[in-house]
Amino acid sequence: MPKGYRGRMHFKRVIPCLDVDAGRVVKGVEFVDIRDAGDPVELAAHYDSEGADELVFLDITATHEKRDTIAKLARRTADEVFVPFTIGGGIRSVADAQAVLDAGADKVSVNSAALQRPELLGELADVFGAQCVVLAIDAKARRWPAGDPRLQRAYNHGGTPVPNGHDDAPAGAATSWEAYLAGGRTSTGRDVVAWAREAVERGAGEILLTSMDRDGTSDGYDLPLTAAVSEAVSVPVIASGGAGELEHLAEALRAGADAVLCASIFHYGRFSVAEAKSHLAAAGIPVRVIE
């Protein structure tokens, strides 16, 4: 290469997440430039125009027509939205993934299906490439009662479980987390850091890491969790769950996340994506700002 080329940096990403049920946004709110806030595609186009770097759709439709529903969503999104988008929820096979990727989605996200059958990650990566495969992990801090022998075992393995609930943990404390099936009601007993490592070896190209403890709290992302997984794997980690203030986004990115996922902080109109980007830029974090 001729000498003297200069370049600029790689940006951290801000990713709005839309929960979709039967083709409608679950928590839709009014924005002035949107006619139908319940339409995921209109909301997605709004976020694109505000500077969203990517979008994630989590489909929670529980019907037999699910595959058609999410393929239709991917097709409509690809018609109107010109940033990369990921579709998750109910992807259980290469055929499921093929349907949404052919329709225009850039990545698929898998959660429970991969916990139940980890080979799925390798199958998806072989066909579509690791860059298309996002592993979503729903993580919860371990809460064993004091005196439980598993506490000592976890200590011996280098973790610092919190006996009486995660909120008592001092800031920055190392702890350990368990992976739950999507929705967060069923524990699998799997250690989150170990599962993330295994998933990347099997072919996951990105980890979407949600703290069940923080999700819906507005208390900020689980920073020790974000840091522990970001350090453990060689692929980008998307921090999720708990954003309530713009500074929370900066904290998660400083903790090692490559991207932050946000839902209610944007959906309820408290902040715009553009405001989030401005805040991060002012905080010295490299982000794409629209001029």
Add this chain to the structure above:
Amino acid sequence: MSPLIEEPVEIAIVDYGMGNRRSVEKALEHVGARASIGRDHTELRAAAGLVVPGVGAFPRAMENLRALGLDELIRERVAAGTPVLGICLGMQLAFDSSSELGGAEGLGIVPGEVRALAAGELKLPHIGWNEMTILRPDSPLVDSLPQRCAFYHVHSFAAVPAAAEDVVGTAEYGEAFVTAVQRGSFYGVQFHPEKSSAAGLRLLANFARICVGATVAG
């Protein structure tokens, strides 16, 4: 400047079985072009411009192109002055060769080679938004783009043009790499304009205008 072009123009997306053709088609339609996806030589020759998309491995892409006779067709159109835009792997294919998966010869439209991105300790594939440094602001492909402007990249390999004048823009990931080229009527971008929001649409509109201009001139 509006991303919409002033008059519709026929742009054909070359279908050789690889790449997200539908996203490219929708983005071209969004800027006002009449986009189609095909591999029929007569239809491709009739278009005012061609887009060569592509995601995947270089050797297999070349095999597919040859099997369909599309390698010759693309070379022929470039030689005839038809604007051709290569996107991602579609840009890499225009070079002389690539070292990917044991190596393969390319279309030989742009002198140079394709080799693995030297990202150092950074993760590969490189996925994400990077700013382009425009080295050839005179290229109509980057006309009226903002001075600082980011595009979405997904790649592990990068092109190394032999001639500095073919380089339109560079970006950086571990090292500076070439992310936009132009040689004659061939244009190439390493990033995905169809996934790069307003900046990407503006670049596609620029390409559509280049196609309009070529039609008028021809």
